[in-house]
Amino acid sequence: MSIAEGHAKTVRDRATETLPERIDLPQPALRVAPTPLVKLCYTLVHAAEAVGIRDLADGEYLPMDTTLEQGIERQLNYLLDEVGCNRPGFRLLEIGCGYGHLLRLARQRGARAVGVNLSPEQVRYCNDHGSQVYCCDYRDLRDASQWHGQFDGVIANGSLEHWVQPEDVQAGRMNQIYRDSFEIAARALDPKLTEARYVTTAIHVEREVKPEYLLTAWYRHPRGSDRRHFSLLHNWMGGYYPIDGQLASCAGHFFSLEREMDGTLGYKIANDYRMARMMRGLYKNPKLVWRLARSLLRHPRVAATMMECYYVEQSWDWQFRGEDPPMRLLRHTWRRKAAPHSLSA
Numbered sequence: 001m002s003i004a005e006g007h008a009k010t011v012r013d014r015a016t017e018t019l020p021e022r023i024d025l026p027q028p029a030l031r032v033a034p035t036p037l038v039k040l041c042y043t044l045v046h047a048a049e050a051v052g053i054r055d056l057a058d059g060e061y062l063p064m065d066t067t068l069e070q071g072i073e074r075q076l077n078y079l080l081d082e083v084g085c086n087r088p089g090f091r092l093l094e095i096g097c098g099y100g101h102l103l104r105l106a107r108q109r110g111a112r113a114v115g116v117n118l119s120p121e122q123v124r125y126c127n128d129h130g131s132q133v134y135c136c137d138y139r140d141l142r143d144a145s146q147w148h149g150q151f152d153g154v155i156a157n158g159s160l161e162h163w164v165q166p167e168d169v170q171a172g173r174m175n176q177i178y179r180d181s182f183e184i185a186a187r188a189l190d191p192k193l194t195e196a197r198y199v200t201t202a203i204h205v206e207r208e209v210k211p212e213y214l215l216t217a218w219y220r221h222p223r224g225s226d227r228r229h230f231s232l233l234h235n236w237m238g239g240y241y242p243i244d245g246q247l248a249s250c251a252g253h254f255f256s257l258e259r260e261m262d263g264t265l266g267y268k269i270a271n272d273y274r275m276a277r278m279m280r281g282l283y284k285n286p287k288l289v290w291r292l293a294r295s296l297l298r299h300p301r302v303a304a305t306m307m308e309c310y311y312v313e314q315s316w317d318w319q320f321r322g323e324d325p326p327m328r329l330l331r332h333t334w335r336r337k338a339a340p341h342s343l344s345a
């Protein structure tokens, strides 16, 4: 063995020695079909991975920061601190784990971190980069009994905006979906722990929005209107946002709210970095252009909506712009309160 090979082996052995073990968990049975628009959204968003955009939520920035990732890591470390992921062996579940940045940081803290995600592209990326991630809808965890009680903490960073659709709002199901999601998080937590937390981040809507606005084609709304932006966003991303206080009222039986933090400015700054990279990529990155073109060929209607929404009308950025932005990003730390035996079957 050469000196270089010997060194590489030592580094590998050390890494294996120090890597936290995987948690032995089966693939959850796929009982719930993911919402097609949400799944397609992340197939289309995968174009941005070509310009290194693998962080899709808010950040927390300081004046000296110069990159997207600096603020993102500060925000992810905040979430890990809040959930209590500060000791080796901590068992963490992330619901909607994107490209796995949070899971990797958790593992660097010695945690045993597991993700679930409905995007096959992102799951492949995560598992190819050493994370333990399962492709399923979070609702599949409800009856995945081998997952119940297996975790010390749960995080959902920017995924719950996709869990309710305008049709659910029309049918009066919105609060029940949030209540079920809190129950799913509560089931994942180890019942023996005296303290356990669930940490969420979610965009909240601050203006009047009716499901009908989202279900009407965007080009039927006046240009620049809130309704048009809402429709553009939904018809690309698939989702509906909660209003302030709604999650707390749905968490009731399972969790109490310990802390709320406003991350709106950090989301705006992260979006500015992403927009600059996506604009540059249009001129300089053939891989991005190829992926966008392929999306247009394969999924013309939704991909065209995405481009209109993101590049032309900039509805994604509109959400956090101005003195009184239409949306707020709220981070919530929830403390488990339900006794596990009181969870419904």
Ligand SMILES: C[S@@+](CC[C@H](N)C(=O)[O-])C[C@H]1O[C@@H](n2cnc3c(N)ncnc32)[C@H](O)[C@@H]1O
Pocket (backbone or CB within 6 Å): 034, 038, 042, 054, 055, 056, 057, 058, 095, 096, 097, 098, 099, 116, 117, 118, 119, 122, 136, 137, 138, 139, 156, 157, 158, 159, 162, 163
């Ligand atoms: C805005 S991205 C945030 C990703 C990641 N947490 C981050 O900060 O970059 C939302 C993530 O939630 C996932 N997701 C949305 N709805 C989901 C569902 N019903 N079940 C599982 N994953 C879901 C998406 O695939 C995506 O990875």
